[in-house]
Amino acid sequence: MPLIIVSGYPSAGKTTRSLQLKEALEARIAREGAADSRISRLKVHLINDQTLGLSRNVYHTARAEKDARAEEYSAVKRVLSRDDIVIADGLNYIKGFRYQLYCEAKAVQTPSCVVKVHVGTPADKCRQINKQLLEDKDKDGGYDEEDFENLIFRYEEPNGMTRWDSPLFTVLDEDKTPPIDQIWDAMIGSDGKAKVVRPNQATVLKPATEQNYLYELDKTTSDILAQIMTYQKDHPGEGGGEITVSGVDKPIELPATPMTLPQLQRIRRQFITLNRQHNFSKARLKEIFVDYLNDQFLR
Template identity: 55%
Template sequence: MPLIILSGYPCSGKTTRAQQILDFFQTKINSAPSDSRESRLRVHIVNTETLSINRTAYRDARAEKEARATEYSAVKRLMSKDDIVIADGLNYIKGLRYQLFCEAKAALTPSCVVHVASPADSCRQWNSERPALPEDGSFTDGSLRYPDDILENLIFRYEEPNGMARWDSPLFTVPYVDETPDLEGIWNAMVGKGVVVKANQATVLKPAAEGDYLHELGKTTQEIVGLVMEHQRNTGGAGSLPVPECGVALQLPANDLTTAQLQGVRRDYMKLHRSHVVGKARIRELFVEYFNKRFE
C-alpha cells in the first residue's frame, strides 16, 4: 500500500507532520465500513527514533550511508497490500527518494512526497531549544538536539523536492506556519478510489527471462563505469559524455567521481534491477538515467 515520503530540513517538524498524517489516516480507516478495503489498512511510521539511529551518524560518510540503508530496508520490509508506510526520515538526498519511489513502483503501490517547508533559521532555533545529546553520543530519542556542525552540513546538502520529477510527484508542501494542514488530498492521492499504479519496464518483475541477464547487467554497468573513469583520467570536468549504443548521454558532475562512488552507484542500481528484468537493450539506457539522477 501507499508510501508517504516526508522530506525537510532537520528540526523542521517532520515528525509532527508524520503523526498528524497517521492520526488522520487512522481516523479514516476506523470510520470505513468493516467490509471495505480501507478497514484492513495499517499505518506505520519509520524514522530515526523507531530505528534507533544516532544523530552523530551524519558526521561520518560511512555511518551516514548505513543509516540511509537502514531506513530504506525498514521501509521496504513494511510495504504490503495492507500497510501504509510513512517514511519520516530526513530523505534529503534525491537519490534516496528515487530508490524509495522505485520500490513503491515495483510493489505497484502509489507514493508521494510531503515537503515540510520550514526556514533554515527557524530550524536552527528549534534545534537549540532541544535537549543536547549525551556526552557519549548515545541515542535516547528523536527529540534530541543535532550538534551544530551536523545541522549546518545537512541543511547545506539538502536537495529540495521538485514536483516536476516523477519520483517527487505528487508533491504536497506543508508550510511550517500551517498548524492543521488539509490532509484530505494526500488520502485521496494515496488511498482514494481509482488510484492505480501501472508497472513499467524498469520495475516489472518477470520470473523468467533472458538467461544471461545478470551477466549482461554486470557487464554493461561496468562498461559505463569504465567509460566515466577513462574520461576523467584523460579529460575530466563536468559535461555531457556520450555512451555508445545509447540514446541518453551521461551528465557528469563538476567534481570527478572516485572509483568507490562509481562502484557504489553501480551496486545500488544492480540491487534495484537484478530482479526487475528488462531487455538487454534497455539496461544501458536505464543505468545512464539512474546515474544522471544520482548526480543531478
C-alpha cells in the first residue's frame, strides 16, 4: 500500500500536483494492469480538504485545525490497504504529523514504501498566488492573510535524512509534472515488486497489559532527558557529543547546536503520545526512545 504525503507552503500548487499524480498513476495502472494482476487491483485515492469538505478557515484557530488534521488522519487510515495508493494532499507541515502517517503506513505491512512529495514553490510566489485567490471570487479562495503568514512561519520542511520523510521528491515550480517514474519505482518497483515494508516495535500497537507501563514510559524518557541536560551542563558551549544509555547499544548522538529543555520536552511529549498504547519492556523503551531522539536530532 503506497502512501504519498504531499507537503508544501499554502497556495503552492499541492492539489494541482496531486491531481497530476492521480491521473498519471491511474493511467499507468490501466496500462500495466493487463499483464500484472496485482497492479490491476490497485486503486488511487485522493484525500484533501476539498474531498473532506473542510474550509481553509479551519487554520484560523488551533482547535479547528487540530480537528481537521484528525479528520485527514482518519480518512487516510480508513483506506490504507494492500490494494490502494493513497495521496494525502494537504499542508502536512508538521513533522510529527508526517511521522504519524508514516507509522500507519508501516503498520499495514504491505509491499510498499512511503513517499513524500514536497512542493518547492517559493514563499513569495505562494504569497502572490494566495492574494490572487482571495481577490478572485470565482475561484476556491485563498487563505486568510494572517493564517497564511502563520502557516509559512510554522512550516517544518521535510528532511530526506529522516526515515519518515524518505524517499523525498522535490517538485519545483518550473517542473511540468512530478517525477512519476521515480515515484512509481519507489512505491511499486520497476518490476512490480517493491520492497516489503515490515513493521517495527514502534509502529505495531499492542494493548498495555503491565499496570506500570505508563509510569515506566514517563520515568524512562524523563531519565534520558535528564542525562542529556547533565551532559550539556558539564560541557557548556559545546555542540555534538555522544551519550551512552545503560542497556542500549547505540549512543545518543547530540546535534551540533545544544538542545534546550523545552525542545527536548516537546520531543518527549510527541514520543509519549505515539507510544502510550504500546507495551514494551523497560529496556525496549530506552532503545526505542534513543532511536527516536537520534532521528529528531538529524533534522
